[in-house]
Amino acid sequence: MTLEKLSQTYIPAIENGLQNAVASAAGEGAHELSSMLAYHMGWEGEGAGPAARGKRIRPLLVLLTTAAAGGAWQAAIPAGVAVELVHNFSLIHDDIEDNSPLRRGRLTVWKKWNVAHAINAGDSMFTLAHLEILRTQEMASLDVTLQAAQVLHRACLHLTQGQYLDLSYENRQELGQADYWPMVNGKTASLLAACTELGALIAQADPATRQSYRQFGQSLGLAFQVQDDLLGIWGQLELTGKSAESDLVAGKKSLPILYGLSQQGKFYQRWTQGPIRADEASEIARVLEDEGGRDETQRHADRLTRQALQALEDAKPSGEAGAALRELADLLLKRQA
Amino acid sequence: MTLEKLSQTYIPAIENGLQNAVASAAGEGAHELSSMLAYHMGWEGEGAGPAARGKRIRPLLVLLTTAAAGGAWQAAIPAGVAVELVHNFSLIHDDIEDNSPLRRGRLTVWKKWNVAHAINAGDSMFTLAHLEILRTQEMASLDVTLQAAQVLHRACLHLTQGQYLDLSYENRQELGQADYWPMVNGKTASLLAACTELGALIAQADPATRQSYRQFGQSLGLAFQVQDDLLGIWGQLELTGKSAESDLVAGKKSLPILYGLSQQGKFYQRWTQGPIRADEASEIARVLEDEGGRDETQRHADRLTRQALQALEDAKPSGEAGAALRELADLLLKRQA
Numbered sequence: 001m002t003l004e005k006l007s008q009t010y011i012p013a014i015e016n017g018l019q020n021a022v023a024s025a026a027g028e029g030a031h032e033l034s035s036m037l038a039y040h041m042g043w044e045g046e047g048a049g050p051a052a053r054g055k056r057i058r059p060l061l062v063l064l065t066t067a068a069a070g071g072a073w074q075a076a077i078p079a080g081v082a083v084e085l086v087h088n089f090s091l092i093h094d095d096i097e098d099n100s101p102l103r104r105g106r107l108t109v110w111k112k113w114n115v116a117h118a119i120n121a122g123d124s125m126f127t128l129a130h131l132e133i134l135r136t137q138e139m140a141s142l143d144v145t146l147q148a149a150q151v152l153h154r155a156c157l158h159l160t161q162g163q164y165l166d167l168s169y170e171n172r173q174e175l176g177q178a179d180y181w182p183m184v185n186g187k188t189a190s191l192l193a194a195c196t197e198l199g200a201l202i203a204q205a206d207p208a209t210r211q212s213y214r215q216f217g218q219s220l221g222l223a224f225q226v227q228d229d230l231l232g233i234w235g236q237l238e239l240t241g242k243s244a245e246s247d248l249v250a251g252k253k254s255l256p257i258l259y260g261l262s263q264q265g266k267f268y269q270r271w272t273q274g275p276i277r278a279d280e281a282s283e284i285a286r287v288l289e290d291e292g293g294r295d296e297t298q299r300h301a302d303r304l305t306r307q308a309l310q311a312l313e314d315a316k317p318s319g320e321a322g323a324a325l326r327e328l329a330d331l332l333l334k335r336q337a
Numbered sequence: 338m339t340l341e342k343l344s345q346t347y348i349p350a351i352e353n354g355l356q357n358a359v360a361s362a363a364g365e366g367a368h369e370l371s372s373m374l375a376y377h378m379g380w381e382g383e384g385a386g387p388a389a390r391g392k393r394i395r396p397l398l399v400l401l402t403t404a405a406a407g408g409a410w411q412a413a414i415p416a417g418v419a420v421e422l423v424h425n426f427s428l429i430h431d432d433i434e435d436n437s438p439l440r441r442g443r444l445t446v447w448k449k450w451n452v453a454h455a456i457n458a459g460d461s462m463f464t465l466a467h468l469e470i471l472r473t474q475e476m477a478s479l480d481v482t483l484q485a486a487q488v489l490h491r492a493c494l495h496l497t498q499g500q501y502l503d504l505s506y507e508n509r510q511e512l513g514q515a516d517y518w519p520m521v522n523g524k525t526a527s528l529l530a531a532c533t534e535l536g537a538l539i540a541q542a543d544p545a546t547r548q549s550y551r552q553f554g555q556s557l558g559l560a561f562q563v564q565d566d567l568l569g570i571w572g573q574l575e576l577t578g579k580s581a582e583s584d585l586v587a588g589k590k591s592l593p594i595l596y597g598l599s600q601q602g603k604f605y606q607r608w609t610q611g612p613i614r615a616d617e618a619s620e621i622a623r624v625l626e627d628e629g630g631r632d633e634t635q636r637h638a639d640r641l642t643r644q645a646l647q648a649l650e651d652a653k654p655s656g657e658a659g660a661a662l663r664e665l666a667d668l669l670l671k672r673q674a
Contacts, residue, residue: 027498028519032505093460097453116434116504119456123430123463124497130467130490134483142479146471149486153467160461161364167453168369182365 002320003327007060010073010080014059017081019043021128036121037128040092040109047106057332058083058195064328065199065213067321078135079148079198085129086152087191090159092122097167126156140202148198155194162186169253176262180255189221196220200315212315216308216329223304224332229254230297233285246281248288255300256293263291305333339657340664344397347410347417351396354418356380358465373458374465377429377446384443394669395420395532401665402536402550404658415472416485416535422466423489424528427496429459434504463493477539485535492531499523506590513599517592526558533557537652549652553645553666560641561669566591567634570622583618585625592637593630600628642670 022041026034039045042052059080066076094100095108096118102108110118133152137145165183169175196217200210232247232254247254260267267288270276276284288294308329317325359378363371376382379389396417403413431437432445433455439445447455470489474482502520506512533554537547569584569591584591597604604625607613613621625631645666654662 025494025498027495027523029516030498030501030519033498033501093456097456115452117501119430119434119459120497120500120504122456123459124494124501126460126463127490127493127497131487131494134487134490137483142483146474146479146482150468150471153464153471156464157362157461157468158364160457160464161362161367161370163457164367164370164454164461167457179366182367186364 003324003331006064006067006321006324010060010063011056013074013077014056014063014080014084017077017132018084021081021085021132022125024131025124025128033121033124036109036113036117037088037125039112040088040121040125042104042106045106045112047104052104052106054084054087056084057328058087058191060328061192061195061217061325062199062202064321064325065196065317066203068317068319068325069200069203069205069209069213069315070318071199071203071205072139073321075136075139076199076202078132078138079152079202082129082133082152083191083195083198085125085132086156086159089122089125089129090163092118092125094163096122097163136202144201144204147201151194151197151201155190158186158190160186162188162190166253174261175253175258177255177259178262180253180258183253184222184225185218188225189218192221192224193218205315209315212311215311216315219304219308219311220329220332223301223308226255226297226301226304227333229256230294230301233257233288234294246276246278246285248276248281248284249278251275256288256297259296260288260291260293263293265291267291267293308333338664340661340668343401343404343658343661347397347400348393350411350414351393351400351417351421354414354469355421358418358422358469359462361468362461362465370458370461373446373450373454374425374462376449377425377458377462379441379443382443382449384441389441389443391421391424393421394665395424395528397665398529398532398554398662399536399539401658401662402533402654403540405654405656405662406537406540406542406546406550406652407655408536408540408542409476410658412473412476413536413539415469415475416489416539419466419470419489420528420532420535422462422469423493423496426459426462426466427500429455429462431500433459434500473539481538481541484538488531488534488538492527495523495527497523499525499527503590511598512590512595514592514596515599517590517595520590521559521562522555525562526555529558529561530555542652546652549648552648553652556641556645556648557666557669560638560645563592563634563638563641564670566593567631567638570594570625571631583613583615583622585613585618585621586615588612593625593634596633597625597628597630600630602628604628604630645670 018041022034022037025037035044042048062080062083063073063076067073091103092109095103096110096115100108101111109121133149134145136148162183162185166187169179193214197210197214200213232252233256247257261271270284312326312329355378359371359374362374372381379385399417399420400410400413404410429446432440433447433452437445438448446458470486471482473485499520499522503524506516530551534547534551537550569589570593584594598608607621649663649666
């Protein structure tokens with residue numbers, strides 16, 4: 001309830017900031033460049049609308065953390081906008097790198113325009129993020145602003161390192177559970193850790209509190225990803241029955257799959273023989289479950305969830321925003337699909 | 338002479354800064370990511386060596402401007418390294434967007450690895466630039482550092498706008514001289530303007546001087562590009578005789594070509610009939626010259642060169658670095674090939 005109430009104030013402020021940033025990409029004769037970004041954000045073009053937009057979880061985390069740590073949420077708007085721009089820049093480029101034609105049921109930017117335009121549009125969105133984070137100085141000190149920029153850029157570097165690992169695994173013969181953590185740390189957890197650290201930084205929280213908030217974001221990101229990996233195999237089958245969408249068929253390097261490969265058993269043998277077909281996904285999921293892949297993944301999900309909630313309590317979030325932050329964590333960590 | 342002397346001090350400092358930045362891209366298991374960047378920079382892999390590296394003109398401009406404006410050149414090293422990283426990030430992505438297999442006689446990053454890795458490697462290099470510019474605070478105030486980051490990010494935004502125009506011209510039927518300026522302002526002049534503005538900013542030059550230096554970089558960039566366009570048609574033919582490398586055959590949207598299209602005469606008619614073959618490049622160059630394309634382009638080159646040199650004098654560059662800056666401008670503006 002508190003989360004819903006605060007979201008009704010925070011989200012429009014974020015959306016407004018995002019729209020102003022994206023509009024500024026339109027230089028002389030380059031209006032279409034801004035349109036590409038507006039299309040990707042779900043504001044323009046075919047299929048535009050609420051369903052085409054993201055949930056803005058990252059900026060929400062930034063603003064809630066600032067408020068829960070005793071700061072003014074308004075001061076965190078540029079940082080919130082910046083992380084959402086970074087997230088969306090990475091989606092535009094990831095869609096090219098993964099050769100994905102669709103995102104949220106709509107053509108991806110590279111599919112609607114072309115690869116060259118999509119690379120450049122992503123670069124433009126990335127640049128807008130860097131300009132936006134500097135606007136933190138409008139309501140915070142120069143020192144806080146520079147630290148915020150540094151936190152964001154470091155997360156971006158981790159993002160590219162995680163993406164490198166993901167891409168490099170395509171051609172690696174031997175993969176195991178140990179290859180999982182650096183990849184998801186970079187691809188998923190680093191930006192969420194930056195969100196909560198930025199929130200605490202802008203509230204000028206003391207170093208220990210800032211570290212607890214960072215840890216919360218980091219563990220939340222990992223826990224969320226590991227849960228997603230569970231759902232990607234057993235959730236799809238049990239809840240939707242769509243085995244065609246199983247991570248097994250997509251060949252995704254998820255935790256249960258990498259765990260299964262480490263076991264070098266039946267699952268490993270089948271996996272190394274070539275792509276898994278939709279009609280055998282249920283059976284292979286059972287093999288993987290028998291070899292311990294589901295339990296092992298669930299153990300990690302539980303451990304990381306405990307870590308995230310503990311770090312959040314260590315940070316002592318206060319007031320309405322603190323309650324909303326707990327609510328958001330529960331929502332993200334207990335979801336079923 | 339002064340330029341050569343100062344370069345011998347400045348260039349190794351820049352090279353050292355670049356190498357440290359690129360090395361930091363190697364995260365856990367991501368050593369190869371750093372190798373891709375080192376390969377592109379001409380330090381590693383097949384064909385590595387001085388010829389594979391750029392001339393580092395942009396960082397040289399930054400450091401010389403700082404010194405000529407009365408500052409310590411060492412304070413400008415992070416800014417110099419950052420602009421060179423931005424320049425090289427844009428080359429990695431441009432090579433994908435232009436489908437270019439070679440750069441300085443070596444395979445481009447996308448050709449040597451693949452498109453996905455090259456997009457991500459470019460993103461990584463871009464991020465290193467943003468981290469680097471923040472290091473300006475090690476020898477300058479927080480205020481100067483934030484302004485420096487803003488100057489750099491704005492130039493990056495212009496870069497993507499210029500690149501958008503270049504890409505969008507591929508599918509435009511009607512193009513003319515007016516389409517030239519916003520494209521080269523974004524693609525070439527904006528980063529050079531940022532170089533000299535950054536140099537003046539770090540030297541804490543007064544606003545008028547900073548503006549003169551910025552204008553110098555801007556006009557220098559345009560003058561250089563327009564000269565390059567002249568050489569791209571008549572230089573190739575007269576100096577090297579290689580008509581196959583003519584901008585006419587490459588279909589480049591250079592100033593003389595866009596001027597020729599504006600005339601809607603014989604050149605325009607031939608151009609609209611399809612790609613120009615190497616064996617007719619000499620003849621078409623003569624048609625374009627007869628229609629005034631060469632004179633018009635030369636007039637712009639002369640005008641922009643005067644503007645650049647005037648802006649440099651307005652900035653009153655002093656000392657050895659001032660002399661070296663004049664030398665560098667002369668070198669760039671009077672080159673023959």
